[in-house]
Amino acid sequence: MKLLILFFGITFFSIFLGAQVTEAVLLVPYWKSLPPTAFYTYYDQFGHTIGQFYTVLTIIAALLPVLLALYCSLIKSNAFKFALISSFFAALFIASFYVYFKAANQLFFEAALSPNLLKEELIIWGYWHWGRIGIECISLIFFVLSAIKLLYERKHLI
Secondary structure (H helix, E strand, O other), X not given: XXXXXXXXXXXXXXXXXXHHHHHHHHHHHHXXXXXXXXXXXXXXXXXXXXXXXXXXHHHHXXXXXXXXXXXXXXXOOOOHHHHHHHHHHHHHHHHHHHHHHHHHHHHHHOXXXXXXXXXXXXXXHHHHHHHHHHHHHHHHHHHHHHHHHHHXXXXXXX
């Protein structure tokens, strides 16, 4: 049963990461292609829904390594180190929202940027998003490494 939970944790985190890459390769280029008024109309109409979707995925994905680290700590597993590193990077990708994305997204909702500034901000937004994806990849790698370590300590997964 615990093995199945671990499998679904890795699967969910991977789906989250795939959704982030999808946003980077589909949504961001689409946003950049829109004229400013069309972008602001689009963002006003769909921004909250997109935000809710990604918020739920992000929170769950960030909690998974933390929960695994707690579990590893409880059973005194050597996988704890990897789960803790994964949790650190999960905290970083959550922090990136508060450091950059929250204010940038609010500017989009307020339609506060001139056409030239909007174009520049969408480019910056895309760079930040790819950076965040990199952090999420590192978190997932260490999450998987902790799962592999637990598999070698199979007695804890029965």
